[in-house]
Amino acid sequence: MFRHIENYFSKHKIQFFIFNTILIVSILKTIQVFIYPETHFSEIFTKDNMRFLFFGRPGEIGGLALTFVLAIVSIFLSFFIGSLLGIMRWSSVKIIKIPAVLYIEIIRSIPLLMVIFWVFFAIPVFSMMFFHTQAHVSPTVAAIIAFTIFTSAYVAEIIRSGINSIPKGQFEAAKSLGMNSRQIFTLIILPQAYRKMIPALISQFISLFKDTSLAYTIGVIEFFRAATIINNRLYLSFEIFSFVALVYFSIAFSMSKFSEHLERKVEKQLNT
Amino acid sequence: MGYEFDWSVLLEYKELLITGLLTTIKLSVIGIFLSFIIGSLVGIGRASKNFWISLFSSYYVESFRNIPLIVQMFFIYFTFTLTDIFPFLEKWGEFLHISDTNAFFSALIGLVLYTSAYIGEVVKAGINAVPNGQKEAAESLGMNSFQVMWLIIYPQAIKIIIPPITNQFLNLIKNSSLAMTLGVAELTFATQQIDSETFRGFEAATAVTILYMILTLFTSFIMNLIDMKFSKGVKNV
Amino acid sequence: MKKNIIQMKDINKWYGEYHALRNVNFNVKQGEVVVICGPSGSGKSTLIRCINRLEEIDEGKLIVDDQDLYDKKTNINKVRQEVGMVFQHFNLFPHLSILENITIAPVKVKKKNKQEAEDLAMKLLERVKIPHHAHKYPSEISGGQKQRVAIARTLAMEPKIILFDEPTSALDPEMIGEVLDVMKELAKDNYTIVCVTHEMGFAREVGDRIVFMDAGEILEEDTPEEFFNNPKTERAQKFLSEILHH
Numbered sequence A: 001m002f003r004h005i006e007n008y009f010s011k012h013k014i015q016f017f018i019f020n021t022i023l024i025v026s027i028l029k030t031i032q033v034f035i036y037p038e039t040h041f042s043e044i045f046t047k048d049n050m051r052f053l054f055f056g057r058p059g060e061i062g063g064l065a066l067t068f069v070l071a072i073v074s075i076f077l078s079f080f081i082g083s084l085l086g087i088m089r090w091s092s093v094k095i096i097k098i099p100a101v102l103y104i105e106i107i108r109s110i111p112l113l114m115v116i117f118w119v120f121f122a123i124p125v126f127s128m129m130f131f132h133t134q135a136h137v138s139p140t141v142a143a144i145i146a147f148t149i150f151t152s153a154y155v156a157e158i159i160r161s162g163i164n165s166i167p168k169g170q171f172e173a174a175k176s177l178g179m180n181s182r183q184i185f186t187l188i189i190l191p192q193a194y195r196k197m198i199p200a201l202i203s204q205f206i207s208l209f210k211d212t213s214l215a216y217t218i219g220v221i222e223f224f225r226a227a228t229i230i231n232n233r234l235y236l237s238f239e240i241f242s243f244v245a246l247v248y249f250s251i252a253f254s255m256s257k258f259s260e261h262l263e264r265k266v267e268k269q270l271n272t
Numbered sequence B: 001m002g003y004e005f006d007w008s009v010l011l012e013y014k015e016l017l018i019t020g021l022l023t024t025i026k027l028s029v030i031g032i033f034l035s036f037i038i039g040s041l042v043g044i045g046r047a048s049k050n051f052w053i054s055l056f057s058s059y060y061v062e063s064f065r066n067i068p069l070i071v072q073m074f075f076i077y078f079t080f081t082l083t084d085i086f087p088f089l090e091k092w093g094e095f096l097h098i099s100d101t102n103a104f105f106s107a108l109i110g111l112v113l114y115t116s117a118y119i120g121e122v123v124k125a126g127i128n129a130v131p132n133g134q135k136e137a138a139e140s141l142g143m144n145s146f147q148v149m150w151l152i153i154y155p156q157a158i159k160i161i162i163p164p165i166t167n168q169f170l171n172l173i174k175n176s177s178l179a180m181t182l183g184v185a186e187l188t189f190a191t192q193q194i195d196s197e198t199f200r201g202f203e204a205a206t207a208v209t210i211l212y213m214i215l216t217l218f219t220s221f222i223m224n225l226i227d228m229k230f231s232k233g234v235k236n237v
Numbered sequence C: 001m002k003k004n005i006i007q008m009k010d011i012n013k014w015y016g017e018y019h020a021l022r023n024v025n026f027n028v029k030q031g032e033v034v035v036i037c038g039p040s041g042s043g044k045s046t047l048i049r050c051i052n053r054l055e056e057i058d059e060g061k062l063i064v065d066d067q068d069l070y071d072k073k074t075n076i077n078k079v080r081q082e083v084g085m086v087f088q089h090f091n092l093f094p095h096l097s098i099l100e101n102i103t104i105a106p107v108k109v110k111k112k113n114k115q116e117a118e119d120l121a122m123k124l125l126e127r128v129k130i131p132h133h134a135h136k137y138p139s140e141i142s143g144g145q146k147q148r149v150a151i152a153r154t155l156a157m158e159p160k161i162i163l164f165d166e167p168t169s170a171l172d173p174e175m176i177g178e179v180l181d182v183m184k185e186l187a188k189d190n191y192t193i194v195c196v197t198h199e200m201g202f203a204r205e206v207g208d209r210i211v212f213m214d215a216g217e218i219l220e221e222d223t224p225e226e227f228f229n230n231p232k233t234e235r236a237q238k239f240l241s242e243i244l245h246h
């Protein structure tokens, strides 16, 4: 009974998406009517602006395309580092476990913006300390490093709870077949754990996708910064930011519905 | 030559750091309070049998959690002049010793909208986790739906949701750093400020990181106490 | 001639495609003790839960204590104050102490004075023979004690009718007796009782009437004597031979 609306949405995803978009648009429209009686959407919807917003300046990658590059590259790297950390944290050997725990706990207790600044401030310092030169990293690379450092800690937690959800009997069965720890993980545990973790990993990816907008602060011209650049030129904040919000919404919302769909499928698989 | 640390900048800029810390705390405390209330209402709405209430709360949740927080903050800050729409905010700003009232409240509203959407989901899950028999027992005693929710379901749901809601509170504290993009002088802003004036970003970031860790640890500690208070003698029946 | 306090007329109910109640006609007189039995899935719970509208009917007329449950003017919460229910799995409120479990509805729903409600609660706890656990939490007492608290919680609303849905079937065998004893006492008082149970001893001792259901239909209605000694339908005979041999 409680869930009837959930059922409705799971059957009518597209309708819900359309309704929701219409709702956002109409809220925006109301705001516009009362506060900005005159809008100039046509001024931002020029070919040049759209190309800048979605693909960046000619000859370099930027805008929404760069947003996707940042998110995909970082989640890919985080997946491996996070898996490693998750397994390390699971281990019972202290020298392996403690660094992983410290890393995960520290990163998870500070804002992503601080991680971004850390990378920005610490790379020159470390390069002075160890290589005695002033290192130069591009903001895009710094952003990817920061996102990877940050997301790895969260992926590690996902991995750990995935491993914890595997029944003890699986470990015992694998051990009694004579497998070593590496074999136990790569052959028996991780393949089962990953399947259960897919929804959580996708929602981590969605978070990351939204968080790439913070690369704005170190000058990476991804989708959001591109929008602010246009805003600084045209002073059409209402039009630009409502458009940006709608684009982010459509992408993040579609991904989250897709993940719910997968979750249901995985559940069914595990039940049969 | 390696890098020479100079921790004395922290003393030199302690005013800035303390103001930053206080601003972060103000954003966090007010933000947690408001998003808990709004999030609870949204969550109850999400679990409601009433189609329209449920639909409306779904819209709320999906809209605010799928748009990046920084976009929401910029949208609010650049489209509205909050102090024109709500003149009383000026007084509140004075009362809270805030230098840029518009920026502070734009960031705060963004934080609350964003976090309450997540809290709404958490609350909904908690409510749905309370066995249906509880609702039936309460109804068969003649309670109306408000009493069923307020006296029976919500007190039990709150225990289930304390751990995930703690996570959301911590996220809010961390996300309050985004207020710096509107020029609100909170902790992360102080880091950047010290870096740009002295090129001592490393030292500043170290100090601020430790402050954030203390804030989040303290919050988890308080929430643990609350959790313990709620779980006295209560298990499955 | 006592009046009918529960009147069900031509009730039909479906769960989706599944026809759960078929043309049920069922009346209960004031003060009567009716036992409902039948095989698993026959619709006993569904029937009893319709009486306080925990389940909705699709067709038919349902009158409880002179109020039509599907009349728009009827306040269902008022009716429910007159109709207590005891569940198979107790459904005590785990976040409230035993005493609070019993007083919460009188205080919040009936707006009774708190002291009065507590006095009544203590009397009821004595009546169900657990006066010493008032300040414990539900998780700290046994199953039999939980069910007796649940009965006290229902009695605290001073209902005219009490519905029991298999009140002893989630209990360990050694605890069944203590709950049945309490129920027998209630049956001797002036309560109207509708009880789903497979405790045939209870049915024989205090039941005024036995209702046998199968596949959503009421197949037989008789005095316990008649029903046990010569069941009319084949399905009732089969049912009886099955439960009496266990």
Ligand SMILES: Nc1ncnc2c1ncn2[C@@H]1O[C@H](COP(=O)(O)OP(=O)(O)OP(=O)(O)O)[C@@H](O)[C@H]1O
Binding pocket: C015, C018, C020, C038, C039, C040, C041, C042, C043, C044, C045, C046, C047
């Ligand atoms: N909420 C529901 N949704 C769908 N079908 C249901 C629902 N509740 C009960 N049913 C079905 O209706 C039929 C009657 O159920 P009911 O619970 O009334 O049986 P019962 O006689 O109480 O059985 P038991 O002795 O097992 O408690 C069953 O076949 C059951 O599967």
Ligand SMILES: [Mg+2]
Binding pocket: C044, C045, C046, C165, C166
């Ligand atoms: Mg039943």
